[in-house]
Amino acid sequence: MPTLLDSFQLKGLQLKNRIVMPPMCQYSVTAKDGIPNDWHFTHYTSRAVGGTGLIIMEMTDVEPDGRISDYDLGLWSDEQIPAFKRIIESCQSYGTKVGIQIAHAGRKAEDAPQPVSSTSEAFSDQYKAPRELTTEEVQDMVKKFEASFERAVKAGADTIEIHGAHGYLIHQFHSPLTNKRDDIYGKDKARFGVEIIEAARRVIPEDMPLLMRISAVEYAEGGYDLDYSLELAKKYKEAGVDMFHISSGGDSNSGPASSGPGYQLDLAKSMKESLQVPIIAVGRLEDPKLSDESVREGTADLIAVGRGMLRNPYWANDASITLGGDPLTPTPLGAAYSIK
Numbered sequence: 001m002p003t004l005l006d007s008f009q010l011k012g013l014q015l016k017n018r019i020v021m022p023p024m025c026q027y028s029v030t031a032k033d034g035i036p037n038d039w040h041f042t043h044y045t046s047r048a049v050g051g052t053g054l055i056i057m058e059m060t061d062v063e064p065d066g067r068i069s070d071y072d073l074g075l076w077s078d079e080q081i082p083a084f085k086r087i088i089e090s091c092q093s094y095g096t097k098v099g100i101q102i103a104h105a106g107r108k109a110e111d112a113p114q115p116v117s118s119t120s121e122a123f124s125d126q127y128k129a130p131r132e133l134t135t136e137e138v139q140d141m142v143k144k145f146e147a148s149f150e151r152a153v154k155a156g157a158d159t160i161e162i163h164g165a166h167g168y169l170i171h172q173f174h175s176p177l178t179n180k181r182d183d184i185y186g187k188d189k190a191r192f193g194v195e196i197i198e199a200a201r202r203v204i205p206e207d208m209p210l211l212m213r214i215s216a217v218e219y220a221e222g223g224y225d226l227d228y229s230l231e232l233a234k235k236y237k238e239a240g241v242d243m244f245h246i247s248s249g250g251d252s253n254s255g256p257a258s259s260g261p262g263y264q265l266d267l268a269k270s271m272k273e274s275l276q277v278p279i280i281a282v283g284r285l286e287d288p289k290l291s292d293e294s295v296r297e298g299t300a301d302l303i304a305v306g307r308g309m310l311r312n313p314y315w316a317n318d319a320s321i322t323l324g325g326d327p328l329t330p331t332p333l334g335a336a337y338s339i340k
Helices: 038-049 078-092 135-154 169-174 191-203 226-239 265-275 288-296 307-311 315-322 331-337
Strands: 008-010 013-015 019-021 054-061 097-103 159-164 210-215 243-247 279-282 302-304
Touching (some): 019 315, 038 054, 054 078, 054 159, 159 169, 159 191, 191 210, 210 226, 226 265, 243 265, 265 279, 288 302, 288 315, 307 315
Parallel strands (some): 019 302, 054 097, 097 159, 159 210, 279 302
Antiparallel strands (some): 008 013
């Protein structure tokens, strides 16, 4: 079986190791108009210097009111492309591949004058009540996703991840908690996600793998379970998803009974066994030995480490040394590992 430090290939995406930096919003107060700035450049490049195999840039939205906050990134305009391209090319120069997570926050868009959603019900009494999208507006939203996918390709992304998890817009459409519509998008709750996947496949290169992040379970009364998400994922796979990034929760204020190390690994394993596609596991996997074991046992193909990389930009390098591998940092830092 492969290890955490072994290479990985899916279609035209070749990774030097199986370590992933997952998308994590930076909420940078100096971000303007959805454009990445010097903070983002340093943030992502430092993790590439640290040896990460794949970086998935944070939730990047398809329209201004689709952002969680006004400090988030977007690809709704061609003017935003150059800043993304600068970051991507910098990371690639260190042998790291880069993806962009494309999304819309839906009713969880905190700074939108009035959020939009599959429903008119607010997420909680701390959130604004959204406006339910009309059928025609849902179709227009698919076009907005398609345009953002195309811009991500122009920015030089090696892969694209669709955000269908954590209670954001796609999740709102495929969850029975938030989709009680009587139109075509209510009768088939996977339809919105499927149409977005099909839009991505229309504009990304044929050899570029398409990723999708989904919540495997909802921790809410009346929320969906693993069997439900497996059926969703099968439809998404048929529509063109090549690899799933398995998380959980997000469409309620409830959470798992326990969130210790590797608490979502069982979900990743079930998805991998059922779907027979590569899987990214995530969730308290900052222990290199646990991450390596998860790959060796076939639980997941790639391991995403979030908080661990926020604490330590060189987490991948340190993990390699812990596991008996070579340093992953560039030659100029080699003196740190020489013994004289």
